[in-house]
Amino acid sequence: MTFEQELEKRTQEVQETIYGYLPKETGCQKTILEAMNYSMTAGGKRLRPLLMRETYRMLGGEGTLVEPFMAAIEMIHTHSLIHDDLPAMDNDEYRRGRKTTHVVYGEAMAILAGDGLLNLAYETASRGFAMAPGDTRVGSALATLAAKTGVYGMMGGQAVDVESVGEPLDRERLHFIYRLKTGALIEASMMIGAILAGAVGEDILRIGQVAADVGLAFQIQDDILDVTGTQQILGKPINSDEKNHKTTYVTIEGLEKARADVEQISRRAIHTLDGMTGEKEFLRELILSLISRKK
Numbered sequence: 001m002t003f004e005q006e007l008e009k010r011t012q013e014v015q016e017t018i019y020g021y022l023p024k025e026t027g028c029q030k031t032i033l034e035a036m037n038y039s040m041t042a043g044g045k046r047l048r049p050l051l052m053r054e055t056y057r058m059l060g061g062e063g064t065l066v067e068p069f070m071a072a073i074e075m076i077h078t079h080s081l082i083h084d085d086l087p088a089m090d091n092d093e094y095r096r097g098r099k100t101t102h103v104v105y106g107e108a109m110a111i112l113a114g115d116g117l118l119n120l121a122y123e124t125a126s127r128g129f130a131m132a133p134g135d136t137r138v139g140s141a142l143a144t145l146a147a148k149t150g151v152y153g154m155m156g157g158q159a160v161d162v163e164s165v166g167e168p169l170d171r172e173r174l175h176f177i178y179r180l181k182t183g184a185l186i187e188a189s190m191m192i193g194a195i196l197a198g199a200v201g202e203d204i205l206r207i208g209q210v211a212a213d214v215g216l217a218f219q220i221q222d223d224i225l226d227v228t229g230t231q232q233i234l235g236k237p238i239n240s241d242e243k244n245h246k247t248t249y250v251t252i253e254g255l256e257k258a259r260a261d262v263e264q265i266s267r268r269a270i271h272t273l274d275g276m277t278g279e280k281e282f283l284r285e286l287i288l289s290l291i292s293r294k295k
Contacts, residue, residue, distance in 0.1 A: 003285045010282070014046045014053060014070060021071035021124050035105040035113035036120070039078050042096040048073045048189040051214070054286065055193030055207060058278035066196050068127040069141055073189050075121035076149050080158070080185075082114035089162065122146070128196075141192045148188035157181030161246075169247040175216070178249075182222075183215025190214075206272055210287075213269035217262045218290055223248040224258050225294070266291050 001009075022040055025033045049070035056066045085092045085100040086107060093103050102110035125145055128138040147153060157180025164173065190211040194204050227250055250258045269287055273280055 003282075003289070006282060007286065007289070010054075011046050011050060014049050017067050018046070018049060018071045018074050021068065021075075023120065031105070031109060032112050032116050035101055035109050036116050038104065039082050039095075039101050039113060040075065040117070042098060044096055046074060047218075048077055048185060050286070051186065051211070051283075052189040052193040054283040055190045056197045058276075058280050058283055059194055059197035059199050059203065060278065061193065061197030065128060065131055065135075065138070066193060068124045068131070069145065069192050069196065072121040072125035072145065073185065073192070075117045075124065076145075076154070077185060079114040079117040079121070080154060082110055082117070084158075086110060137196050137198065141195045144191050144195060145188055148184045148191075153180055153184035153188070157184065165246060167247075169252070171252055174247060174249065174252065178216055178219045179212065182219040183212050186215035186218065187211040203276065206276060210269045210272045213265050213272070214287055214290065217265040217269065220249045220258055220262050220265070221290060221293060223250045224255065224262070226250075227255065263291050 018040070022037050023033045025037060027033075052070050052073060053066055081095060082101045084090055085095055086102050092100055094100060100110075101113055105113065122142075122145075125142055128135075128141065132138055149155065151159070157177050160173070161177045161181055164177070169177075187208050190207050191204055194207040199207065226248070249261070253261065266287060270284060273284060273287070
């Protein structure tokens with residue numbers, strides 16, 4: 001089986017796990033539940049839960065304890081996309097090849113759907129306490145999830161990004177935004193996988209460094225695709241950063257330097273990963289595939 005075939009198979013497994021945690025569309029609040037599920041079932045790479053599961057397995061994790069956290073991380077990621085697309089933010093009409101949530105359900109319901117997914121994420125992750133009563137790994141994983149997604153993580157990066165629209169940015173401030181807005185959620189994914197597998201101390205820190213590099217490379221590649229991609233391939237509008245007067249890595253460094261840096265940063269992540277124990281071949285190939293991704 002080729003890597004591409006294995007990736008498709010494992011992504012489908014992850015997606016089925018996530019779908020098992022989605023709410024039923026019933027009751028007086030049916031519309032918000034429909035809007036939440038509309039966004040969650042729009043497809044996507046499922047990269048974050050996939051990274052979480054593969055890290056969990058690499059470090060010896062067994063069983064289903066990781067699954068509610070896999071669903072939770074994708075709910076948080078989707079919440080951020082719903083809010084990112086709003087008129088007050090990027091004002092995008094397409095995401096993952098179809099109309100964005102606010103276009104289909106209206107702006108107010110889209111805001112509520114994003115909020116609903118964020119809250120549901122923590123409800124879902126907290127199921128781990130019932131699955132493993134007394135296991136301190138669950139509390140540590142939940143604390144990591146909260147820290148990496150809040151104002152000192154993903155939301156903090158998003159806030160600085162919004163505040164910086166229309167202003168020239170230097171490389172240091174741009175790296176701060178990328179490290180939090182994109183990198184923090186990827187760090188959460190891999191660190192939670194490590195924590196739930198029983199990793200401690202240095203191993204968690206090393207996984208965090210791998211994830212930080214993956215997140216930075218991923219975001220720079222996103223900047224490249226915003227310039228070089230097409231809406232048909234990406235499933236969302238191109239040149240949206242230019243439209244919204246955003247400084248990007250390509251703006252500062254140029255296209256060729258950005259491409260070279262994606263490869264260098266990804267290779268650094270691989271070097272750190274290779275120094276760790278465990279079966280990592282698929283995880284290694286997954287990280288390398290981010291260098292050449294087209295969407």
